[in-house]
Amino acid sequence: MIKTPRRENMEAYESRESFQLDEPTPSKVLQIRGFSPSCIEADVIATFQKFGEIVDCIIIPNKGQALIEYANMMYAQSCFETQRHRKMIKVGDSVVQISYSPSKSISGSTFDEPTSRVILITIHQPMHTINTDVLHTVCSRYGHVLRIVMFRRKDLQAMVEFETLNEALAACENLHENNIYPNCCSLHVEFAKTESLNVKKNDDNTYDYTNFHLPCPNKPPNAILSTPPNFEEAPRSLRAIASEIDRASDLGALGGLSLSELRSLRGHSDLYSSDSSRNLSLGGSSLYGSLGDRRGSYEDERSSLMIYGLDSEAYDCDKVFNMLSLFANVNKVKFLRNKDGTAMVEVVGSESADKIVSTLRGINVLGRTLEMKVSNQQHVNDVPPNNVVNMANGQPSFKNFASSKLNRFNNERARIKNRNHIPRDVVHFYNCPEGISEDHILELLDSHQAPKPSNISFLPKAADRSKLTGNIYYNSVDEALECIALANNMEMVTEDGGKTHLKLCFAQNARR
Numbered sequence: 001m002i003k004t005p006r007r008e009n010m011e012a013y014e015s016r017e018s019f020q021l022d023e024p025t026p027s028k029v030l031q032i033r034g035f036s037p038s039c040i041e042a043d044v045i046a047t048f049q050k051f052g053e054i055v056d057c058i059i060i061p062n063k064g065q066a067l068i069e070y071a072n073m074m075y076a077q078s079c080f081e082t083q084r085h086r087k088m089i090k091v092g093d094s095v096v097q098i099s100y101s102p103s104k105s106i107s108g109s110t111f112d113e114p115t116s117r118v119i120l121i122t123i124h125q126p127m128h129t130i131n132t133d134v135l136h137t138v139c140s141r142y143g144h145v146l147r148i149v150m151f152r153r154k155d156l157q158a159m160v161e162f163e164t165l166n167e168a169l170a171a172c173e174n175l176h177e178n179n180i181y182p183n184c185c186s187l188h189v190e191f192a193k194t195e196s197l198n199v200k201k202n203d204d205n206t207y208d209y210t211n212f213h214l215p216c217p218n219k220p221p222n223a224i225l226s227t228p229p230n231f232e233e234a235p236r237s238l239r240a241i242a243s244e245i246d247r248a249s250d251l252g253a254l255g256g257l258s259l260s261e262l263r264s265l266r267g268h269s270d271l272y273s274s275d276s277s278r279n280l281s282l283g284g285s286s287l288y289g290s291l292g293d294r295r296g297s298y299e300d301e302r303s304s305l306m307i308y309g310l311d312s313e314a315y316d317c318d319k320v321f322n323m324l325s326l327f328a329n330v331n332k333v334k335f336l337r338n339k340d341g342t343a344m345v346e347v348v349g350s351e352s353a354d355k356i357v358s359t360l361r362g363i364n365v366l367g368r369t370l371e372m373k374v375s376n377q378q379h380v381n382d383v384p385p386n387n388v389v390n391m392a393n394g395q396p397s398f399k400n401f402a403s404s405k406l407n408r409f410n411n412e413r414a415r416i417k418n419r420n421h422i423p424r425d426v427v428h429f430y431n432c433p434e435g436i437s438e439d440h441i442l443e444l445l446d447s448h449q450a451p452k453p454s455n456i457s458f459l460p461k462a463a464d465r466s467k468l469t470g471n472i473y474y475n476s477v478d479e480a481l482e483c484i485a486l487a488n489n490m491e492m493v494t495e496d497g498g499k500t501h502l503k504l505c506f507a508q509n510a511r512r
Helices: 007-017 041-051 073-084 132-142 165-175 238-247 259-266 291-300 317-324 352-360 412-416 438-447 477-487
Strands: 029-033 054-060 065-070 097-100 118-124 145-152 156-162 179-181 184-191 206-208 302-308 330-335 343-348 371-374 398-400 426-432 455-458 468-473 490-493 499-506
Touching (some): 029 073, 065 073, 073 097, 132 156, 132 165, 132 206, 165 184, 317 330, 317 352, 317 477, 426 477, 438 455, 438 468, 477 499
Antiparallel strands (some): 029 065, 029 097, 118 156, 118 184, 145 156, 302 343, 426 499, 455 468, 490 499
8 A cells, every 4th residue: 555654754754865874773674875866666676685575665766775675674684784794786787885774664654544535735945836737737647636726825735636546645656755846846745634625716726627617817818939930030930831721621741741740730739848859949940840850859758657457467568568559659668576567668758658647547458457657767777688587477577669660650750640549449450461351350369369349340442552441349448458458560461471560549530
């Protein structure tokens, strides 16, 4: 059970981040410091589990420090004595220092059991504007936020109500003792005593996201851009392009981009972002920036997510890849050895992990409900081939898909067309070679142990297409997602003896 710190025990909790130089009384809890901040929990556990069973581990973000708790004192003493006798212990490539922690347990009496779907957030050093919009952006990464109420007293506080207790737990775990902005707006998070919030108006201090008809004070319209673009230097004005988009009735090339691509750019939320790695240039010699520049910045942006509750007998790295590759390019999949049924996935694109979590969290597939959250770690560390261990089902626990041709968004045109896939009970297939029948696809699905569909139909073939497309109909969204997990990218033989891969995704406009 995930727990959150009690206010009266904050002194003990904060001591986790301030390692003591003096050697304390022996404890089952050890303080580890000196490893690379890029190391994750699994790396620390992999190093120290050889001394005995580890029951808990906490990584202190960006500091190269951790706390580990052994099952008994003997294991901790064995680890500590190994270092005392001048034997180096490494996490990754770094030699670490070990000392006993003043705490007797990581998750002992320092924490309370969760009691409410409402969390209480205290914001320290609020040097920037904090309102309901900011808090909604911060908290919605961990679940569906229903209501927010802020208190602007001596301390800036807010109560946030989530839809479920698990979402409130995830928010507590990930937000506590973190900052909204660098070096300020630090958060102390605990569970509130109230069970729900009452909101009477939607404004900067209170907001009900289940009722958008509440009174909202009149506000002057916000400026979308801080400065106007340099239309003299830009090859075409935004107004002219927008006008052509609105008038056009078919796909055509506008400024080197197709109409659908321009529509995507026009509606892109980060079009005028101040983030230099994501925004598109409005000045100089190019209105949108060169495709090469945009590709480079996109591939440099990576994020990762955690997936919990996976059946380690049914899942492997390929099945996770099959599900998530609908939404983003997948770089790496790693199943954690110390946490059965837990996987960490690195994807390309700064918003990809958020999109995947918001779309797939809570869906049932392969007999388990998917629980996900965005990870604090941006990258998943590589595992040398000789160090990759097999899971209980005999499949490798780590795979690198960064150079895989099965990733769908390997060029700018494909990335622009990447849209949100809403899960539904119809699976669309494409890249199917000619000469394939419905019965053949049914046999392939059965060979991959995918659920039996209620119907399979081919769509009319376009004159300029050499491959076939169609739809696979199921009775539930769960079955459709299971089909994608098991059979997406399955290999098929073409008429000339070559090989191709059948691509699956959710059909957005299919009718039964």
